[in-house]
Amino acid sequence: MLADSDLLPLGRDLAAWLRGQRFGEVRVHDVTSEIVVDADGDPAVTLVAIVADPRADTWPLEDVMSLRGAVREQANERELSLNVYVTLRPTTEDQQDDEASEA
Amino acid sequence: MIREISPGRLLDQAERLGRGTGGRGQPRNGDLRRAVSSAYYALFHAYTLTIVETLVPASPREDQLRLVRPFQHTAIKTVCQAVVGSKPFSSTSAHRPIADDLQSDVRILQICQSFLDLQQRRHQADYDHLADFSRPDTLTVVAEARRAVELLAEIAEINRGRMLFLLISLQTKL
Numbered sequence: 117m118l119a120d121s122d123l124l125p126l127g128r129d130l131a132a133w134l135r136g137q138r139f140g141e142v143r144v145h146d147v148t149s150e151i152v153v154d155a156d157g158d159p160a161v162t163l164v165a166i167v168a169d170p171r172a173d174t175w176p177l178e179d180v181m182s183l184r185g186a187v188r189e190q191a192n193e194r195e196l197s198l199n200v201y202v203t204l205r206p207t208t209e210d211q212q213d214d215e216a217s218e219a
Numbered sequence: 220m221i222r223e224i225s226p227g228r229l230l231d232q233a234e235r236l237g238r239g240t241g242g243r244g245q246p247r248n249g250d251l252r253r254a255v256s257s258a259y260y261a262l263f264h265a266y267t268l269t270i271v272e273t274l275v276p277a278s279p280r281e282d283q284l285r286l287v288r289p290f291q292h293t294a295i296k297t298v299c300q301a302v303v304g305s306k307p308f309s310s311t312s313a314h315r316p317i318a319d320d321l322q323s324d325v326r327i328l329q330i331c332q333s334f335l336d337l338q339q340r341r342h343q344a345d346y347d348h349l350a351d352f353s354r355p356d357t358l359t360v361v362a363e364a365r366r367a368v369e370l371l372a373e374i375a376e377i378n379r380g381r382m383l384f385l386l387i388s389l390q391t392k393l
Contacts, residue, residue: 155342156293158306162339173238174358177366184332192304199305201339204356212245 123151126196127161133190134165134202140179143168145207152201160199163187169206180204223284226268229261230365237357251352252344258364259341262334265368266295270384273375294390296338298383299331314389317382324379326370331383333367336360 127149134147146166154160165183167175184202191200237254239246246254267290271283278286300306301318308315321327340360343350374380 154339156296160339170355174355174362177359177362180359180363181329184336188303188305188332197304197306199300199335199339201336203340203351204359205351206353206355209353210245212248212251215244215248 123159123161123198124149126194127151127163129194130161130187130190130196130200131163134163134183134187137183137186139183139186140176141168141171142175142179142183142204144183154199158198160201161191161196163200163202164205165202166205166207169208175204221281221284224260224264226261226265226368229257229264230361230368233257233261233361233364234358237354237361239354245354246357248352251354251357254357255337255340255344255352255360258361259337259344262337262364262367263292263295265371266290266334266387269371269375270387273381273384274388289393290387290391292338294392295334295387297390298386299334301386302331302383303328303335305335314386317386321379321383324374324377326374327379327383330367330370330374333363337364337367 131147131149134144137144144165144167148164150162150164152160152162183204187200187202233254235254236246236250236257239250245251264287267287268283270290271278271286275283275286297306298318301308301315302321304322308318321331337360344352371380374383
């Protein structure tokens with residue numbers, strides 16, 4: 117198994133690949149990568165993608181699945197035998213209801 | 220009276236919590252986290268119910284529900300990782316060629332990937348204070364769970380789907 121120190125550059129490499137990509141309505145502005153421990157204690161790569169705000173409540177599922185599939189393919193090409201998770205974050209984040217009431 | 224855990228109702232609950240009241244702000248942090256958790260559990264229960272309903276369709280409902288109980292999250296995860304290739308079975312495992320073959324069905328690939336994604340998000344939602352949840356992202360998680368549940372019903376009709384279910388059953392420790 118790869119050590120965390122080996123995983124960091126692989127995560128950064130995946131993030132660099134994803135940055136600027138477009139999958140339908142999902143336009144990726146920026147990406148950060150992190151090595152995390154998953155539910156079973158196994159190391160995993162997490163990518164947090166800052167993407168253009170959705171036109172509706174959320175992004176089209178097909179586009180999100182395309183993005184995830186493409187990232188998985190890139191991980192497989194790099195022979196990265198561990199889980200890679202992608203979280204999408206909108207560019208504009210509204211306050212949450214409880215934060216608004218606390219302000 | 221038997222009150223089953225309904226994947227459909229869990230998904231509806233997740234959607235309700237994820238959408239919020241429709242006010243100006245996003246839903247509360249706790250509601251977004253519960254939405255993600257419910258979406259994952261909807262998929263988990265859909266998996267186990269579909270497996271049992273497919274493998275023993277003629278059994279009384281109570282027996283099916285007893286058989287569902289021992290299924291473990293880790294068993295499903297192990298098989299899903301093998302199918303998507305993030306953690307293949309060992310090269311000497313008799314099940315490895317089967318898992319490799321299952322990759323050729325895009326629906327199975329998607330169901331397995333969704334299970335892994337949702338389990339990780341559920342873990343974050345319940346334990347990670349630093350994890351950030353937004354309404355659009357949460358609604359994507361719910362939509363992904365809903366799609367995976369629909370696909371489970373589809374693959375129950377095909378041989379590769381039943382192979383997936385059998386692999387998961389064999390990983391489950393009684």
